[in-house]
Amino acid sequence: MAVSDHKHAAEVARGSGGVAAIMRSHDWSHSPLGPPEGWPPAIRPVVSLMLKSRFPMFVAWGPSQAIIYNDAYADILGSKHAGMLGRPFREVWPEFWPDMAPLLAAAMAGQTIYRQNLPLLLNREGYPEPAWFTFSYSPVEDEQDQVVGMFCVVAETTTQVLDERRQRFQIELDSAQAQLTDLRAIMATTSAALGRHLGASRVGFSEMSEDGETISCRACFAEGVAPILGTSRLSSYGPDAVARQAAGFTEVASDVESDPAQVHATWRALQTRAYVSVPRVRDGRLQASLYVNFREVHHWTPGEIALIEDVASRTWAAVDRARAVAALRESESRFRALVTAGGYTVYRMSPDWREMLYLESDSFLLDAPSPTTTWMDTYLHPDDRDEIAAAIGKAIATKSLFDMEHRVRLADGSFGWTHSRAVPVVDDAGHITEWFGAAHDVTGRKRNEQALQRLTAELEDRVADALQERQMALAQVHEMQKMETIGQLTGGVAHDFNNLLTPIVGALELLAMRLEGDGRGQHLAAGGLQAAERARVLIHRLLAFSRRQHLAPRPIDVGKLTEGVVDMVSRTVGPQIRVRMECMADLPAVMVDPNQLELALLNLAVNARDAMPEGGELVVGAVEEAGPARSQLKEGRFVRFFVSDTGTGMDGDTARRAIEPFFTTKGLGRGTGLGLSSVHGLAVQSGGDLALESVPGAGTTVHLWLPVSPVPLESAGEAVADTPIRCIRSAVVLLVDDEELVREGTAEMLLHGGYKVVQVASGYEALRKVTEGLVFDALVTDFAMPGMSGADVAREVRKLRPGLPTLLVTGYAQLSQAETGDLPRLAKPFRQCDLMGTLARLLDEGTGRPTDLALRRQVG
Numbered sequence: 042m043a044v045s046d047h048k049h050a051a052e053v054a055r056g057s058g059g060v061a062a063i064m065r066s067h068d069w070s071h072s073p074l075g076p077p078e079g080w081p082p083a084i085r086p087v088v089s090l091m092l093k094s095r096f097p098m099f100v101a102w103g104p105s106q107a108i109i110y111n112d113a114y115a116d117i118l119g120s121k122h123a124g125m126l127g128r129p130f131r132e133v134w135p136e137f138w139p140d141m142a143p144l145l146a147a148a149m150a151g152q153t154i155y156r157q158n159l160p161l162l163l164n165r166e167g168y169p170e171p172a173w174f175t176f177s178y179s180p181v182e183d184e185q186d187q188v189v190g191m192f193c194v195v196a197e198t199t200t201q202v203l204d205e206r207r208q209r210f211q212i213e214l215d216s217a218q219a220q221l222t223d224l225r226a227i228m229a230t231t232s233a234a235l236g237r238h239l240g241a242s243r244v245g246f247s248e249m250s251e252d253g254e255t256i257s258c259r260a261c262f263a264e265g266v267a268p269i270l271g272t273s274r275l276s277s278y279g280p281d282a283v284a285r286q287a288a289g290f291t292e293v294a295s296d297v298e299s300d301p302a303q304v305h306a307t308w309r310a311l312q313t314r315a316y317v318s319v320p321r322v323r324d325g326r327l328q329a330s331l332y333v334n335f336r337e338v339h340h341w342t343p344g345e346i347a348l349i350e351d352v353a354s355r356t357w358a359a360v361d362r363a364r365a366v367a368a369l370r371e372s373e374s375r376f377r378a379l380v381t382a383g384g385y386t387v388y389r390m391s392p393d394w395r396e397m398l399y400l401e402s403d404s405f406l407l408d409a410p411s412p413t414t415t416w417m418d419t420y421l422h423p424d425d426r427d428e429i430a431a432a433i434g435k436a437i438a439t440k441s442l443f444d445m446e447h448r449v450r451l452a453d454g455s456f457g458w459t460h461s462r463a464v465p466v467v468d469d470a471g472h473i474t475e476w477f478g479a480a481h482d483v484t485g486r487k488r489n490e491q492a493l494q495r496l497t498a499e500l501e502d503r504v505a506d507a508l509q510e511r512q513m514a515l516a517q518v519h520e521m522q523k524m525e526t527i528g529q530l531t532g533g534v535a536h537d538f539n540n541l542l543t544p545i546v547g548a549l550e551l552l553a554m555r556l557e558g559d560g561r562g563q564h565l566a567a568g569g570l571q572a573a574e575r576a577r578v579l580i581h582r583l584l585a586f587s588r589r590q591h592l593a594p595r596p597i598d599v600g601k602l603t604e605g606v607v608d609m610v611s612r613t614v615g616p617q618i619r620v621r622m623e624c625m626a627d628l629p630a631v632m633v634d635p636n637q638l639e640l641a642l643l644n645l646a647v648n649a650r651d652a653m654p655e656g657g658e659l660v661v662g663a664v665e666e667a668g669p670a671r672s673q674l675k676e677g678r679f680v681r682f683f684v685s686d687t688g689t690g691m692d693g694d695t696a697r698r699a700i701e702p703f704f705t706t707k708g709l710g711r712g713t714g715l716g717l718s719s720v721h722g723l724a725v726q727s728g729g730d731l732a733l734e735s736v737p738g739a740g741t742t743v744h745l746w747l748p749v750s751p752v753p754l755e756s757a758g759e760a761v762a763d764t765p766i767r768c769i770r771s772a773v774v775l776l777v778d779d780e781e782l783v784r785e786g787t788a789e790m791l792l793h794g795g796y797k798v799v800q801v802a803s804g805y806e807a808l809r810k811v812t813e814g815l816v817f818d819a820l821v822t823d824f825a826m827p828g829m830s831g832a833d834v835a836r837e838v839r840k841l842r843p844g845l846p847t848l849l850v851t852g853y854a855q856l857s858q859a860e861t862g863d864l865p866r867l868a869k870p871f872r873q874c875d876l877m878g879t880l881a882r883l884l885d886e887g888t889g890r891p892t893d894l895a896l897r898r899q900v901g
Contacts, residue, residue, distance in 0.1 A: 059112050060111055060126070072127030081189040082183070083182060084102055091110070108126075108129075109127060149191055150180075151182075174198060177194050218355065231246075232260050235352050236264060241335055242264055242266045244333050245332055246332075247332065250272070253326070255274055256272065266313075278304055279303060288320075292317065292318040296338045297314055314335060387479050390463065391476075396415075396416070405459075406480070424448075440473060443464075446487070451484070461478060461480040463477065463479075544783050597632075599631055602635060603624050606639060606646070607620060607661050614646070619658045620659045628664075631680045638723070638747070641723050642661065642684065642745075645745075648717070657686060660685040662683055664680070674746065683743065686742075689737070691741060695735075728747070731743065772818040773818050775799050777804060778826070784802065790877070799817060803829065804831070819846040824849055835847045849864040852870075
């Protein structure tokens with residue numbers, strides 16, 4: 042590799058990651074991409090952005106569609122990482138190239154491709170394994186709008202997909218087992234379900250005999266192999282098989298042929314190369330086992346093993362319940378037979394059942410009816426008389442057995458249940474002469490059955506509620522995982538774009554100053570700054586949605602802030618919309634970043650204005666009330682802000698999706714879809730919540746709850762007024778930043794403002810300058826640098842120069858106290874006025890004490 046190649050590779054592959062280091066020393070002469078100096082200019086910033094990102098990404102370009110990737114994507118490649126840099130996509134992933142080639146071709150043709158949870162069969166560790174990915178393919182265009190490559194952002198979702206499948210399988214298996222009472226049916230259903238879920242060749246249950254050496258297979262699922270049925274000796278699987286199983290540990294084998302301890306002849310006869318066996322040991326004795334076989338070599342995952350163990354546990358619990366129910370039923374059957382043998386009351390009835398001829402005196406029923414009443418009036422429950430009369434009529438007509446359970450009046454006067462049977466006595470002429478019957482008290486059994494029915498219904502309701510709650514919980518966890526993944530992605534991308542915007546904003550500002558008198562040049566520079574500001578606002582909304590924005594909360598006068606927002610809205614929405622304020626008197630202060638709250642309320646007001654194209658009424662107000670019951674807010678005091686309009690409103694589905702990121706009902710180019718999601722992010726990050734109420738044609742109300750400040754407004758002190766922007770002339774600034782473009786742009790701002798600047802590209806170089814005796818007045822350092830962070834640099838320099846005014850510059854929106862200490866911060870991207878004003882304040886203070894330097898921008 043030529044020296045010039047190394048130089049160009051070092052320029053493109055800037056970064057501290059492992060892949061970047063490999064790229065700088067890589068011999069590109071054997072790659073289809075060729076040497077770095079021949080790479081398209083449009084590709085270079087994409088490669089630079091990708092190498093600095095912690096999210097898996099790769100770039101493919103050229104006729105061969107060769108790829109370059111970052112460290113996070115190298116983890117997805119696994120063992121393939123070695124030697125794959127700069128190779129064609131089809132050589133990196135030949136196992137699924139036929140499936141991905143059309144998608145790659147579409148991206149290279151200019152289309153944007155997005156796939157969620159796409160299943161692929163990978164071979165990254167020497168064996169095939171299923172995996173799922175969510176990714177997007179985006180074309181990369183050159184200056185002539187020609188597609189020269191494709192940029193991919195990818196996230197592996199294998200764990201989430203498999204977890205959801207396992208949870209769904211466990212729920213369905215629980216439901217199936219709950220409906221079965223037969224032992225064999227439980228085991229057969231379970232083995233078939235588990236076999237199909239895992240794609241196994243064989244799944245079955247075996248039980249150990251009393252001799253402790255013979256196993257009997259009770260149920261078996263088989264696909265492509267013969268089932269294991271009957272009995273066999275456990276020792277045929279190895280001399281220590283009984284001891285291994287009796288130890289109670291799950292046995293796992295991915296390839297029995299590679300294990301000399303296995304009896305290979307036995308496994309070959311069973312057409313098995315991989316297995317898992319989960320033993321059941323009770324009181325030190327091996328009782329049974331659940332086994333899963335694969336015909337081919339199978340690399341078991343921890344999730345599969347855990348699932349098999351869980352299924353074994355659930356199945357044996359179901360088997361134990363079934364055995365207990367069977368024993369109870371057998372006991373009840375014996376008890377009923379015993380009761381039937383005695384305890385009956387014998388009675389005789391007339392042929393037409395109008396008169397009772399005889400009733401056993403020692404009876405559980407009332408005494409014989411009086412002459413003025415009939416037996417039906419005395420004994421039968423009024424609600425059962427018609428049904429009993431119909432059954433008697435049918436028995437008389439057919440001269441057949443009367444057999445019925447019904448309610449009767451018991452000896453104590455209450456109503457109970459009896460099981461009554463009667464047979465007709467027929468003479469030679471075929472006429473019924475009388476009925477002979479016996480009745481038995483079944484009140485206890487009927488009451489038990491009714492109680493059991495009630496308990497069963499209650500249990501079924503509870504099980505249904507529990508299953509529903511579990512489904513809702515799973516859905517909520519899935520949504521949280523999805524939102525957390527999106528939040529991490531947006532937060533990381535926003536940081537990278539903050540770094541990119543910083544030199545752009547600085548360069549445009551300086552160009553505008555130097556082009557004074559050139560109207561067109563200044564107009565173009567102003568347009569560029571305007572576009573950069575829109576990008577900054579978009580990044581701010583991304584950070585608000587991902588809840589990673591830097592907030593400076595303090596006690597805020599609710600009425601004063603709301604009045605200011607209403608005044609601003611009134612002057613901007615137009616005369617066709619009437620704006621009014623509804624604020625409760627004497628509202629307590631809320632703890633929030635006032636600038637972010639103003640932006641949030643203005644966002645909501647703009648949305649309300651857009652929803653009233655024909656005019657209407659817009660109300661902005663605030664009241665003190667508890668948080669909504671549906672939310673996860675902690676107990677405490679809250680102020681509810683609301684913005685209400687009389688506009689077009691939204692249907693239920695639109696209202697539910699309104700706070701999703703990038704969802705918008707506005708036309709193309711009129712909205713990013715981040716407004717409501719950023720307001721929701723501010724609410725949650727500030728300890729509050731957000732909710733929408735909307736009716737189509739009747740308008741929308743957005744509610745925003747924020748916590749009451751624990752510090753009274755009068756104790757919070759006045760906000761620090763913005764210091765006039767000026768320069769401490771002749772002051773020397775030591776500037777540390779590993780990004781050359783950002784460092785040079787920042788230095789240019791300082792030089793233009795009258796400062797003297799010493800530039801270094803790393804913390805180690807800065808420390809060397811200090812120890813060599815460099816005289817300077819202030820330190821300005823980037824936070825994220827390889828080897829030594831900006832916070833580390835500041836701490837080491839302050840050991841040598843205590844009290845040195847120090848400014849930490851960062852593109853990260855949210856850094857912890859542990860990461861930054863007490864250092865003042867300036868967020869990227871910043872303008873010259875921000876940098877100059879902040880540095881002037883620090884030099885004035887002269888002590889470097891902690892100062893909140895979050896940028897404040899007025900919305901105009």
